Amino acid sequence: MDNIIKVEGLSKSYSKFGKKKALAVDNVSFEVDKGEVFGFLGPNGAGKTTTLLLMLGFLKPDTGTIKLFGKENDDMGIRAKIGYVPENPAFHKFLTGKELLNFHAELYGIKEQKEKIVSEMLKKIGLEEAKGKKVSTYSRGMLQRLSMGQALLNNPDLLFLDEPTLGLDPIGIVDIRNIILEMREQGKTIFLNSHQLSEVEKVCTRVVFMKQAKIIETYKTSELTESLEDLFIRIIGKEI
Numbered sequence: 001m002d003n004i005i006k007v008e009g010l011s012k013s014y015s016k017f018g019k020k021k022a023l024a025v026d027n028v029s030f031e032v033d034k035g036e037v038f039g040f041l042g043p044n045g046a047g048k049t050t051t052l053l054l055m056l057g058f059l060k061p062d063t064g065t066i067k068l069f070g071k072e073n074d075d076m077g078i079r080a081k082i083g084y085v086p087e088n089p090a091f092h093k094f095l096t097g098k099e100l101l102n103f104h105a106e107l108y109g110i111k112e113q114k115e116k117i118v119s120e121m122l123k124k125i126g127l128e129e130a131k132g133k134k135v136s137t138y139s140r141g142m143l144q145r146l147s148m149g150q151a152l153l154n155n156p157d158l159l160f161l162d163e164p165t166l167g168l169d170p171i172g173i174v175d176i177r178n179i180i181l182e183m184r185e186q187g188k189t190i191f192l193n194s195h196q197l198s199e200v201e202k203v204c205t206r207v208v209f210m211k212q213a214k215i216i217e218t219y220k221t222s223e224l225t226e227s228l229e230d231l232f233i234r235i236i237g238k239e240i
């Protein structure tokens, strides 16, 4: 079974004051195979983050099923294999970057190799120099880098990224690209929400377009005959 993510008939609406609002995710189904870097694209408000939060189990669906590694997504055993970079990373601000990664390494149950793993991660995410500074003093991009480091500490087989390059400088963008490509080489699976289409083009094996809570198109990146930006404008711009 090469299927790492299997989502079927997923729907979710947010309610306000007990009243159901419009659907944020409407009968969405897709599968992601092992080794895929799966780009989830669409305009603001399309339902991308909601879909991701449903997969992670942070939100409960109205209908539908979500299987990760062939198991229900609330199975505790699969949590250890997953990494997640949220749309708006938030951390314990009183810790330094290094202390924060140490703390998360402990949460992951990393013991003997902790010092080495944390120190290598700080280098990998470009925070070696800032490792002793309090997280409260970190810039937007530094927080984004830290979030990536935290998500990678357990060497996950499945990584969920929600706008991982937001706020990053060009070097940071290339760093994230290289991390994704390295993971792809290793046969890991990545689910990527992003508006950075030039990056999506470079790293993704497949892309889907979501609009108004529905998946409307799927493409293999290798088969694209136009730039992803042109395709996005063509697909998202047209009426459904």
Ligand SMILES: Nc1ncnc2c1ncn2[C@@H]1O[C@H](COP(=O)(O)OP(=O)(O)OP(=O)(O)O)[C@@H](O)[C@H]1O
Binding pocket: 014, 015, 023, 024, 042, 043, 044, 045, 046, 047, 048, 049, 050, 051
């Ligand atoms: N906590 C919430 N309460 C109520 N409505 C919400 C909530 N979060 C999202 N929504 C609504 O659900 C819809 C989908 O939002 P979502 O955040 O999933 O979009 P997105 O595709 O991730 O957008 P973006 O590209 O801006 O990140 C939007 O209409 C949004 O207003």
Ligand SMILES: [Mg+2]
Binding pocket: 048, 049, 050, 087, 162, 193
């Ligand atoms: Mg979002």
